[in-house]
Amino acid sequence: MRKSRIIAGLAVASAAALVLMGCSSGTPGETASSGAPVDAEPFVVSTDVTLTGSPTFDRITKAGKVVVGVKEDQPGLGYLDPTTGERTGFDVDIARWVAATLGYGEKDIEFKAIPSANREQSIINGDIDYYVGTYSITDKRLDQISFAGPYFITGQGLLVAADSPIKGVDDLAGKNVCSATGSTSIQRIKDDHPEATTTEFDTYSQCVEQLKSGQVDAVTTDEAILIGYAAQDPKNLKVVGDVFSEERYGIGVQKGDTAFVDYINTMLTDGGAIWETIFQNNLGASGVKGVQPKVDAAK
Numbered sequence: 001m002r003k004s005r006i007i008a009g010l011a012v013a014s015a016a017a018l019v020l021m022g023c024s025s026g027t028p029g030e031t032a033s034s035g036a037p038v039d040a041e042p043f044v045v046s047t048d049v050t051l052t053g054s055p056t057f058d059r060i061t062k063a064g065k066v067v068v069g070v071k072e073d074q075p076g077l078g079y080l081d082p083t084t085g086e087r088t089g090f091d092v093d094i095a096r097w098v099a100a101t102l103g104y105g106e107k108d109i110e111f112k113a114i115p116s117a118n119r120e121q122s123i124i125n126g127d128i129d130y131y132v133g134t135y136s137i138t139d140k141r142l143d144q145i146s147f148a149g150p151y152f153i154t155g156q157g158l159l160v161a162a163d164s165p166i167k168g169v170d171d172l173a174g175k176n177v178c179s180a181t182g183s184t185s186i187q188r189i190k191d192d193h194p195e196a197t198t199t200e201f202d203t204y205s206q207c208v209e210q211l212k213s214g215q216v217d218a219v220t221t222d223e224a225i226l227i228g229y230a231a232q233d234p235k236n237l238k239v240v241g242d243v244f245s246e247e248r249y250g251i252g253v254q255k256g257d258t259a260f261v262d263y264i265n266t267m268l269t270d271g272g273a274i275w276e277t278i279f280q281n282n283l284g285a286s287g288v289k290g291v292q293p294k295v296d297a298a299k
């Protein structure tokens with residue numbers, strides 16, 4: 001089904017953190033034989049990749065590039081530095097790792113920022129080849145698309161002003177809580193906490209602005225996202241309370257492309273050392289807890 005000789009060893013930026021191992025062959029997620037950086041590529045790019053029975057891989061091959069949906073306003077996860085134009089984050093590096101494993105390096109990746117509410121439709125339309133951006137695997141979404149993964153697990157939390165009396169999800173009565181349209185986060189507040197009022201925007205960064213200017217009392221979404229915002233402004237923002245959901249992040253792909261899902265899942269399963277390095281490079285110092293989850297059969 002596939003014949004990939006060299007795969008995705010991490011050769012990034014922070015060389016000191018690298019864990020590169022010896023050579024072997026044939027499976028996604030393996031590291032390069034030398035482990036040496038290749039032309040400043042963040043990941044060693046596979047060669048001779050064949051993947052039969054995947055409409056997504058066929059489309060990528062025809063286009064000669066990979067189009068990836070991401071977030072770009074979530075520090076630590078999916079972030080575009082407006083000054084340098086550099087994209088960073090755990091999700092962005094997972095997306096790069098997938099691309100490298102498919103045989104595509106940085107110059108052959110086109111990133112598209114797509115907000116939470118538009119993810120399924122972008123995948124259905126074929127606007128993107130896959131999506132990596134704090135995207136929870138849910139049954140409702142599985143009706144429309146498929147997921148590889150999970151590659152990360154977090155839970156819903158609350159971000160409030162440093163001097164807020166809100167200590168957790170039980171303190172939301174009469175409070176105005178902001179989250180992103182189309183997210184599991186906004187839906188959970190509507191379903192389980194009708195005592196709160198809600199405000200919605202396309203992105204969480206808009207909610208954070210509203211929180212800072214006192215227009216809303218809290219921002220709610222996955223704790224991994226909120227920790228990134230709090231870290232940018234620790235004087236004024238804090239994450240409070242226990243998480244109150246389980247969010248299993250998957251890589252969204254065209255529905256029914258099981259060959260593609262299986263390929264990515266094998267990469268994740270075999271690439272534990274690479275996953276760990278990506279985690280440490282992006283979230284290790286942040287306080288976000290992380291252990292690589294086992295991939296499962298959710299497709």
Ligand code: GLU
Pocket residue numbers: 116133134135136180182183184185221222247
């Ligand atoms: N993980 C949740 C979701 O997929 C919230 C974060 C997001 O909107 O990306 O809906």
